[in-house]
Amino acid sequence: MTAAPVKNLTLADFLHLPYVEESPAWEYVDGVLQQKPMPKTRHSMLQKRLLTAVDAATEDYTALPELRCTFGGRSTVPDVAVVVWERIPVNDLGEPEDHFTLAPDWTIEILSPDQKATRVIDNILHCLKHGCRLGWMLDPDDYAVFVFQSQRETEVFRGDRLxxxxxxxxxxxxxxxxxxxxxxxxR
Structure with a gap:
């Protein structure tokens, strides 16, 4: 993962950089550019299953992988962004706008072995500050899910607790x- 403090780079300048949308995605937080780690097998399996499970459980929301969310002076790319359909801006053709400028309703991050938990938590807290209602950080090495909600204490879930x-x-x-x-x- 690469972190590069850049002076005088605005969010608008960041969004116009030619490599921003390369895989893995780049994020912009407090003037610092950081490339997310390339997902490994366990990360990809969890992400795929979460997307499928959420989409199968609701018609009111959609679960989107690696959606760039630019709001509140940051541009981040949650592993899974869950958004109520009515909040997705659409163009004159009824198709979604390419630039999503809101906090997701639910942000899910899957911690990678070479990723700093502090940076992931900071992004989840930023989402909550700007209207997100639920945040999860999955730690596959500890089999734990950290749950963040507005106006509630952060909790760690393990085992069979809902x-x-x-x-x-x-x-x-x-x-x-x-x-x-x-x-x-x-088989």
Whole structure:
């Protein structure tokens, strides 16, 4: 992961850099450019299963992978952004606008081994400050889900304790269930 403090680089300048949308994505936080780590197998498996589970559990929301969210002076790319359909800006053709300038309703980050938890938590807290209602940080090495909610104390979920969910998403999940998705079943 690369962090490069750049003086006099504005958010607008950052968004026009030619490599910003390269994979893995770049983020802009407090004038610092940082490239997210390239997802590994466990990360990708959890991300795929979360997207599928959330989308299957609701018609009110959509779960989007690696959606650039630019708001409140930052541009970040959550692993999964869950957004109520009505909040997605659309153009004259009824198609989504390419630039999403709101906090997601629910942000989900999957901690990578070479990623700093502090930076991930900082992005989740920024989302909550700007209207996000739920944030999860999955730690696959500890089989734990850190849960962030506005006006509530951060909690760590392990085992079979039900995780908080947004109203309108009919999904019951535990940390144990989520991390069981990492078990590869051989035929």
């Amino acid at each position: 995780l908080p969910m947004l109203e309108g998403i009919d999904l019951s999940l535990t940390a144990e269930q989520i991390f069981s998705w990492l078990q590869v079943k051989r």
